[in-house]
Amino acid sequence: MKYSKNTILYIEFDDHVSTSPSWETLEEFKKNKVGKCIAVGFYVMSDEKAIYISTMNSEDELGSGHVILHSCITHISELKIPKKPVLKPIQAPSK
Numbered sequence: 001m002k003y004s005k006n007t008i009l010y011i012e013f014d015d016h017v018s019t020s021p022s023w024e025t026l027e028e029f030k031k032n033k034v035g036k037c038i039a040v041g042f043y044v045m046s047d048e049k050a051i052y053i054s055t056m057n058s059e060d061e062l063g064s065g066h067v068i069l070h071s072c073i074t075h076i077s078e079l080k081i082p083k084k085p086v087l088k089p090i091q092a093p094s095k
Helices: 026-030
Strands: 008-015 035-046 050-057 062-069 073-078
Touching: 008 050, 008 062, 035 062
Parallel strands: none
Antiparallel strands: 008 035, 008 073, 035 050, 050 062
């Protein structure tokens, strides 16, 4: 699915696991689990393998970027920001 640049996305995905850089027994290795993750960010781009989002954008840079493989995504949806305030303004009690 294509999104407009800076569309805010909520993505649930299965994350890959990398074990420690040392030797492990088979029993220790079997304890590794696929992580269930959630990311929220601005759509940057996508290609045939992945979707790219960032959590901070400036005029010419991106911050806290994530590249998530399409095959790992379990749920994705657009988040809408209300155009009108959700809360009513506080008014002083009348005397």
